[in-house]
Structure formats: structure tokens, C-alpha cells
Amino acid sequence: MNAQPAPGSDEEPVGSGSVPTGVRGDLKKDAPLAKLVWFKSGGAADWLFEPADLEDLTNFLSGLQPGTPIMALGLGSNLIIRDGGIPGVVVRLGKAFSSIEVKRDNVIECGGGAPGILVASKARDAGIAGMEFLRGIPGTVGGFVRMNGGAYGREVADILVDCDVVMPDGNCVTIPASDLDYSYRHSRLPEGAIVTAARFKGEPGDPEAIGAEMDRIAEERENSQPLRTKTGGSTFKNPVGGKAWQLVDKAGCRGLTKGGAQVSEKHTNFLINTGDATSADIEGLGEEVRRRVNEKTGVSLEWEIKRVGRP
CATH class of the missing domain: 3.90.78.10 (UDP-N-acetylenolpyruvoylglucosamine reductase, C-terminal domain)
Structure with a gap:
């Protein structure tokens, strides 16, 4: 796997074993992944990249050789990493992509690395109902937007307005929910596309009632699942x-x-x-x-x- 240097730069290809000088985030070669997934098993990534911000991510991806395998990794909760490891680049969205903001009209804007439980909590505090089920999804926004994550009678398709996506070539696009062609645990997002942000819309609600529903979901999960x-x-x-x-x-x-x-x-x-x-x-x-x-x-x-x- 090789990364092509940006025009006029002194970066070396990723495949040469050297970290490109233009990368501001954390880039590791032959990075063990077992500790990053819930099963605590599996091999290493050829390269593991945690970008410093959106610009760092787009610049890095745009410099990769076309066809380089790219995979986003969130909390690693719904994933088996096979023992031979992951070819290409694994991208892990860290703190730079974990923001959660309350917008107008009962909309919550979230970074792709934000955990579902924190999104639900932010909505509760803002008196926004309809997102309680996210308390029961053990993953990050990027993952459950891609797979139309759901629990307790609702799914992401019910609340998603649109999402910001970085394509494998580094281009950024905003995709409305209607274009994702959602079905059960499936969307039409292409392989290698990384969800960096999403906007969810709920409805006005009472924070106490919302909190009670979240507590019910948490208790039900604790009682029925091997958490x-x-x-x-x-x-x-x-x-x-x-x-x-x-x-x-x-x-x-x-x-x-x-x-x-x-x-x-x-x-x-x-x-x-x-x-x-x-x-x-x-x-x-x-x-x-x-x-x-x-x-x-x-x-x-x-x-x-x-x-x-x-x-």
C-alpha cells in the first residue's frame, strides 16, 4: 500500500515505512487492534490513523494510492477483526470528531466519533425526545449511521437528517438521509467512506421522562445481555x-x-x-x-x- 506525496511536498509514501511529514494526527504502522475492539481479539492494521481534524483526514486520504483499502473504526463493538489483520488503512476518529451540539428545531449535530450514549444524554438534557434508543447502541455515530443501527423499536433512519462523509479519495460530501436507501442494518454508503458528522432531529420532550426511558433501556440491557x-x-x-x-x-x-x-x-x-x-x-x-x-x-x-x- 502506498501513499502518493502531495504536489510540492517532501512527504514519503506511506508504503516506504516512513510517516508522511504532512500528517498532524497519529499514524502507526503494524498497529495491534485487539485492544480497540470489544472481543479483544484479532490482528494488526497495516496502518492505523487517528486524524487531528477534518482537514488532516482529507489531506491524508487524498494522498493515498487509489484503491487503497480504508476502514473506519469506532468503539469496535460490532466487529470481528480477523487474525491476519486489516490491509490498508484503518481510520479511528478521536476527540476531534466527538463533539455534540444542540441546534435549532430539536436538532442535535454530532461528530462521527461521538458515542451513542452521550448523544442520547445531550438530547435528554436539551429536552429533545426520540433519541433515547441511542442509549442502547454500543457504538459511535459514524458506525450506526452507516449500518442504520437500531434498538428498542427505533433506528437511525427515524431520526437522521443528513450526514457529512469523507469519500475514499478525500472529497467531502453531505448526504441527506433519503439518499442512503436505508434498510434493516444497511445503507448505500460505499466501502471506505467515513462518516465524520451527522444531524439527528427529535421532538420536544420532558427531560425527566426522557431520562426515565433511558434508564429503562439501560436496565433492560443489563438484565438481558452479557455486557x-x-x-x-x-x-x-x-x-x-x-x-x-x-x-x-x-x-x-x-x-x-x-x-x-x-x-x-x-x-x-x-x-x-x-x-x-x-x-x-x-x-x-x-x-x-x-x-x-x-x-x-x-x-x-x-x-x-x-x-x-x-x-
Whole structure:
């Protein structure tokens, strides 16, 4: 993978092993990723870049060789990083992209790196209802805008006004929600596009009532999900008219293990790293669950967790 120097600059290509002199953010070669994802497994990124700001990000991407793989990484909550690592560049949006501001007409403007729980809290404090469900999404704005994240009867498509996106070539565009062609856990954003900001619209509400709903969501998650384990959130998409966990249970997979990976006893649509699981263990266990569910019920479960990188 190579980065092309900007015209008139003295930058060296990324592929040469030297950090380009024009980068103001943090750029690391062969960067371990396991500590950055909830499963705590997986290989390294060829390059990991945390830009200093939007200009730093666009300049860096515009200097990359066309076709260089680019992947955005948020909290790493719904992700399996395969053991062979990630080719190209992984972009992690840090503090420079985590701002949350209250605008007019019950609109909240958020950076792509802002966690959903903080967005929900900001909306609550401003008396903006309709965003409570974000309390139940363990990720950042960029991730759940891309995948139309949802929980507790609502999804991002219900509240998104538009989003700012940096394309793989470094160009910035603002895309209205209507152009994302949202469906269940899917949008039409191209691979390598990075959501750097988004605007959500709610409705006037009572902060106390909003807070009570957020507390209910938090309590329900605590009681039903294995939150205090090395997990990755919901593993499979719910099939039309059904629940993935019920199908997994019906197939007898509760507590099923492969290496250091296990199907959660508490919630069967969650996989767990019991301590020393490889990403191959986790993904392999998921595939075995899919096989057993299909054999038992005829339903082919689709992965909700994103699986990326080299085997």
C-alpha cells in the first residue's frame, strides 16, 4: 500500500515505512487492534490513523494510492477483526470528531466519533425526545449511521437528517438521509467512506421522562445481555417475523463453545470471548451456529456483526 506525496511536498509514501511529514494526527504502522475492539481479539492494521481534524483526514486520504483499502473504526463493538489483520488503512476518529451540539428545531449535530450514549444524554438534557434508543447502541455515530443501527423499536433512519462523509479519495460530501436507501442494518454508503458528522432531529420532550426511558433501556440491557464480557453485540440479524436468539436457542446452541469462544448462556444472540479466543474461534462458532439453525429450522441467519480482514 502506498501513499502518493502531495504536489510540492517532501512527504514519503506511506508504503516506504516512513510517516508522511504532512500528517498532524497519529499514524502507526503494524498497529495491534485487539485492544480497540470489544472481543479483544484479532490482528494488526497495516496502518492505523487517528486524524487531528477534518482537514488532516482529507489531506491524508487524498494522498493515498487509489484503491487503497480504508476502514473506519469506532468503539469496535460490532466487529470481528480477523487474525491476519486489516490491509490498508484503518481510520479511528478521536476527540476531534466527538463533539455534540444542540441546534435549532430539536436538532442535535454530532461528530462521527461521538458515542451513542452521550448523544442520547445531550438530547435528554436539551429536552429533545426520540433519541433515547441511542442509549442502547454500543457504538459511535459514524458506525450506526452507516449500518442504520437500531434498538428498542427505533433506528437511525427515524431520526437522521443528513450526514457529512469523507469519500475514499478525500472529497467531502453531505448526504441527506433519503439518499442512503436505508434498510434493516444497511445503507448505500460505499466501502471506505467515513462518516465524520451527522444531524439527528427529535421532538420536544420532558427531560425527566426522557431520562426515565433511558434508564429503562439501560436496565433492560443489563438484565438481558452479557455486557460485562468480551462480546460484540448482537451477532445475527433478526429474520423477518422472528428473533435470532430464539432460533439459536431452538437449535440447541446455548452455551456452545469452539476454542475460547462461547454462545452466551444469558443471551444466545451474543458470542463471548471467554478469555483466550482467537477471532477464528469466534467466527467459526458463529458459522457453526448458522449451520445448526439452518439444519433445525430452515432459516439462514445473516451476520449482523461485521467481519473484516485477512483470515
